[in-house]
Amino acid sequence: MKKSAQNLSYERTGTRPVIRKIYDCLLDSYGPQGWWPLTELCEAGGTNPTKTGSVQGYHPADYTYPQTRSQQFEIICGALLTQNTSWIQVEKALLNLKDLLSLKKIHSFSPEAILSLDPETLKKAIRPAGYYNQKAMRLKTLACWFSELGDQIPARAELLSLKGVGPETADSILLYAFKQPSFVVDAYTKRIVTNLDLVDEKTSYNEIKAMFEENLPEDLDVYQEYHALLVEHAKKYYQKKSIRDNDVMLKDIL
DNA sequence: AACCAGGACGTGA
DNA sequence: TCACGTCATGGT
Numbered sequence: 057m058k059k060s061a062q063n064l065s066y067e068r069t070g071t072r073p074v075i076r077k078i079y080d081c082l083l084d085s086y087g088p089q090g091w092w093p094l095t096e097l098c099e100a101g102g103t104n105p106t107k108t109g110s111v112q113g114y115h116p117a118d119y120t121y122p123q124t125r126s127q128q129f130e131i132i133c134g135a136l137l138t139q140n141t142s143w144i145q146v147e148k149a150l151l152n153l154k155d156l157l158s159l160k161k162i163h164s165f166s167p168e169a170i171l172s173l174d175p176e177t178l179k180k181a182i183r184p185a186g187y188y189n190q191k192a193m194r195l196k197t198l199a200c201w202f203s204e205l206g207d208q209i210p211a212r213a214e215l216l217s218l219k220g221v222g223p224e225t226a227d228s229i230l231l232y233a234f235k236q237p238s239f240v241v242d243a244y245t246k247r248i249v250t251n252l253d254l255v256d257e258k259t260s261y262n263e264i265k266a267m268f269e270e271n272l273p274e275d276l277d278v279y280q281e282y283h284a285l286l287v288e289h290a291k292k293y294y295q296k297k298s299i300r301d302n303d304v305m306l307k308d309i310l
Numbered sequence: 311a312a313c314c315a316g317g318a319c320g321t322g323a
Numbered sequence: 324t325c326a327c328g329t330c331a332t333g334g335t
Contacts, residue, residue, distance in 0.1 A: 139317040
């Protein structure tokens with residue numbers, strides 16, 4: 057992280073304890089979040105902890121997913137589809153896709169299955185997730201890439217080279233689909249850390265990512281849980297600017 | 311009825 | 324590098 061005036065207020069205590077305290081506080085308040093959600097679990101009537109705006113498919117305190125290549129690919133697709141879109145819409149899109157595939161007697165959510173769909177059909181299915189023209193093409197790009205990947209674990213730079221995969225999507229794919237400890241920074245994360253004066257507004261994605269990674273043990277479960285907790289917390293206090301000051305919970309512990 | 315949602319990309323300064 | 328327009332549906 058760049059050495060600047062951004063955390064002057066924490067010079068005495070240090071950034072590390074702050075990053076950990078926030079995590080402890082969030083986990084204590086909300087409990088394990090069970091990311092990344094899988095539609096398979098939601099069809100099975102899987103766990104649904106009281107979660108804002110979302111349906112089912114979560115698996116709290118179970119960090120063993122994905123367990124199949126199909127689940128792995130679904131996470132990758134979900135990461136793309138959820139760009140600037142709420143998860144509930146992505147879930148609809150994924151379920152549409154699965155319905156579509158089962159009509160074609162395809163019972164596995166695979167790259168080959170996605171590639172077998174003609175563009176217009178694919179677009180119609182993912183329509184609820186928005187940007188369906190771009191996302192349809194980019195889904196096929198991802199499908200093509202993933203089918204040729206084999207059992208490799210992709211490098212971050214490789215993911216970033218795919219059209220439609222930016223920093224957050226790349227990190228989400230690494231963290232949740234490939235179980236690599238790569239911290240995810242999203243708009244919510246940035247809002248929270250700026251609001252708490254841990255960084256200023258112009259701090260870059262990579263700087264915020266580094267701040268978390270440098271001050272946390274390199275632990276997959278912690279990385280997965282932390283990002284999910286930040287999202288859950290932000291949904292409660294950071295959707296409207298007017299209530300951001302209400303985040304006394306985290307301000308109090310700093 | 312604006313505004314937002316688990317962003318990314320192309321463009322021109 | 325970086326600010327800005329664009330992509331688009333659906334929920335609040």
